[in-house]
Amino acid sequence: PLTGTGAIVATAARAGHGVGAFNVIQLEHAQAIIAGAEQAGAPVVLQISENAARYHGALAPIAKASLAEAERATVAVSVHLDHATSTELVREAVDLGFGSVMFDASAKDYEDNLAATADVVARCHAAGCWVEAELGEVGGKDGVHAPGARTDPAEAAAFVAATGVDALAVAVGTSHAMLTRDASLDFDLIAALRAAVPVPLVLHGSSGVADEDLTAAVQHGMTKVNIATHLNHVFTTAVRDALTADMRLVDTRRYLGPARAATAEEVARLLRILNALNAS
Ligand code: G3H
Ligand code: ZN
Numbered sequence: 001p002l003t004g005t006g007a008i009v010a011t012a013a014r015a016g017h018g019v020g021a022f023n024v025i026q027l028e029h030a031q032a033i034i035a036g037a038e039q040a041g042a043p044v045v046l047q048i049s050e051n052a053a054r055y056h057g058a059l060a061p062i063a064k065a066s067l068a069e070a071e072r073a074t075v076a077v078s079v080h081l082d083h084a085t086s087t088e089l090v091r092e093a094v095d096l097g098f099g100s101v102m103f104d105a106s107a108k109d110y111e112d113n114l115a116a117t118a119d120v121v122a123r124c125h126a127a128g129c130w131v132e133a134e135l136g137e138v139g140g141k142d143g144v145h146a147p148g149a150r151t152d153p154a155e156a157a158a159f160v161a162a163t164g165v166d167a168l169a170v171a172v173g174t175s176h177a178m179l180t181r182d183a184s185l186d187f188d189l190i191a192a193l194r195a196a197v198p199v200p201l202v203l204h205g206s207s208g209v210a211d212e213d214l215t216a217a218v219q220h221g222m223t224k225v226n227i228a229t230h231l232n233h234v235f236t237t238a239v240r241d242a243l244t245a246d247m248r249l250v251d252t253r254r255y256l257g258p259a260r261a262a263t264a265e266e267v268a269r270l271l272r273i274l275n276a277l278n279a280s
Contacts, residue, residue: 120133
């Protein structure tokens, strides 16, 4: 059933489990992610980014499809707005029935990030919506590997206290859109952030993190683990294989179907690695 991200993440954080948060671009992504979660018997977060909404020309169509898929799931599934920089889009997501949003003002300096985030948190909380924000910009959104940023634990604690955010995305060595899984995580920093920050921590750019480091990141204190590029890699490889195997293929179901199945398998595998099981 459709569940709030806040409830899924809070339960997992209490148990020391990870939560997989996977990005939806096409309908088949939503279906694959839910099928994988059902296979693993784990709750899951479907997230739709501002960029994905821009790709579709609007948030509502892919959001409504994702919400409908979540409603008919046999495990807890939430629908979350990812990397929103537009407060207008945040309002639209809340109106559509999203239980959570990530407001990303991490490109701004500390004071401006704090002020903009506090404002969004106040509006969202008044509407019963859970908010994730980011401090210490996780790089790579321009496709350039940029793992250098780090979030300071004392600053993170002050930011959470001043804004009232429900979860915090932190920079600990990952970078967005990596095609190789060889990011070097700062586990001591994750532990220090866990000790300093009273809300669940979020790892972005997790496609670049090797299996064993995903497990270690959760053990050191990460809860919500965002993975997008890696699933696209799995999905697109399966499409490519199906098209290459039969040059006469024209029915889109004949290559999107296998890609959806391959992605579901990988989601189930990742959820087991994140120790996301039985967290709902
Ligand atoms: O917000 C989404 C994630 O941070 C995904 O990053 O594409 O590098 O896995 P990724
Ligand atoms: Zn991200």
